[in-house]
Amino acid sequence: MHQKDSRQWDSAVRARARQKTRALATNDARWRALRERVLQDEPLCRQCTQAGRLRAASVVDHVNGNATDNSPSNLQPLCISCHAAKTAREDGGFGNPTRRPGR
Numbered sequence: 001m002h003q004k005d006s007r008q009w010d011s012a013v014r015a016r017a018r019q020k021t022r023a024l025a026t027n028d029a030r031w032r033a034l035r036e037r038v039l040q041d042e043p044l045c046r047q048c049t050q051a052g053r054l055r056a057a058s059v060v061d062h063v064n065g066n067a068t069d070n071s072p073s074n075l076q077p078l079c080i081s082c083h084a085a086k087t088a089r090e091d092g093g094f095g096n097p098t099r100r101p102g103r
Contacts, residue, residue: 024070031070035060038075045079047086059083065090 024031038060048055057077064074078086 034070034075038072039077042077044077045082046076047082048079055079055081061086 039057045055045057057079059078061076061078061083062074063076
């Protein structure tokens with residue numbers, strides 16, 4: 001198997017494993033409705049707003065990283081850039097060590 005093909009397959013396997021750990025899969029109608037409600041209630045990226053920037057949110061993020069906790073206090077709207085940066089910091093992306101808030 002070609003190295004690139006192996007990485008794509010591994011990525012797909014990890015994505016399926018992540019979906020199994022969620023309270024609601026991202027393709028579930030209940031998650032899509034919850035996501036839409038969060039984005040309607042707060043349409044701007046929370047981190048950008050706190051930094052004085054105006055940018056539309058397009059992602060709903062679990063604040064504490066726990067995908068089984070869909071309580072309103074654990075969901076925040078983010079733009080793609082802020083979500084990617086947060087994920088890299090917490091999940092070890094871009095060579096960063098894996099860490100979670102409060103751990």
